Amino acid sequence: MSIRVQAEDFDIGAEIAAMSAGNHDIGAIATFTGLMRDRNDGSGVSALTLEHYPGMTEKSLADIEAEANRRWPLSGSLVIHRYGRLEPGDRIVLVICASPHRGAAFEACQFLMDWLKTDAPFWKLEDTDEGDRWVESRESDAEAAARWKR
Amino acid sequence: MSIRVQAEDFDIGAEIAAMSAGNHDIGAIATFTGLMRDRNDGSGVSALTLEHYPGMTEKSLADIEAEANRRWPLSGSLVIHRYGRLEPGDRIVLVICASPHRGAAFEACQFLMDWLKTDAPFWKLEDTDEGDRWVESRESDAEAAARWKR
Amino acid sequence: MKVLYFAWLRLRVGVGEETLELPKEVTTVGELVTWLSSRSPGHAEAFREMSAVRAAVNQNYVGLDHPVVAGDEVAFFPPVTGG
């Protein structure tokens, strides 16, 4: 279990290898990588600045990860989220969940992304064709998170 | 869209990078990696030999991948499945699905794994503490595949 | 006709592939199974429990009532266990 909030890029292959190294009870590894798109809500986007709340962001991600580990029998989990200035094609977020079986790995990975989207304190400022714009939260993200509520 | 049936190992990070290179409409990449476990059904397993049906295996994977691309708006998809002799910790299968949005990437990736498990002609022979043993198909896999039936 | 066997069916039959001249009375996969079962104890053992056997004709899954003709590639194997 670990979370990292960083400006630097990450290496997906290396992170997967590190999680599974030496643990031969892992049968399934699900990953999600979020990338910056060059269009959003009908506008071209040339850059994105991710703001966060140092302290609460880490706490929030750690809480969500702990909840995933309570709900599913995970052999390992990792959340990396970047902040700062990003350009189209850049990696934003990585979630990895490992488990003996695939159902748990898939579900925990989706759960982490859905909750992270609605709970982790990050805010996106887009540099668009029409000027700077704060990304607005989406109802669809709230609905995706709500399906995991207990 | 591509599928590969091969004896060789694969490089997950390189495959993800190749799929997303230059396509800035991709916002989400979901992956699944299946690894060989050193235990199964209560026995220690020291090796696994994967048999396949050259021709039909490739056809089956291509059909499943085409169906995933009909059901979800994917920017890219890849299925790699190995055959031959594997040892605990070795990678067996890789599925990658890329899409503008995460819901499609996650669902298509799960769909591909569930269908592959019940449809693609591969058979596992385990070298266990108690001798050689053909792995039996699981009811839970049939149920996982059934939820995608239309 | 080419007939292929995989996994434990291959081991029971003793070969992975046979090239056979089809008798006229064999027109379906089910009739092919009956005819093959008569060819050796290994074949009979392979097809003893048909609920554990899947069939493909020309690399498509089929049921036992599916027709077979001389040029077909027919395969028999247990439920798949990849992934």
Added chain:
Amino acid sequence: MKVLYFAWLRLRVGVGEETLELPKEVTTVGELVTWLSSRSPGHAEAFREMSAVRAAVNQNYVGLDHPVVAGDEVAFFPPVTGG
């Protein structure tokens, strides 16, 4: 008390962080919002539409009725948009 602002709330208030002496009558997050709004037009603008504002006390999400005391770290920000 330390008060933090993020994203467009930070831009409207004009600073990301303030250290404030809390008046005695301010005992909840909602009362803090009312008091802060009276401090400058920027503050008032930031808190104009409270349905678009989230609050955290000591890095936990809270509602407007949550108590605040002198040593707290209170943060205001829009709904999050990471991932």
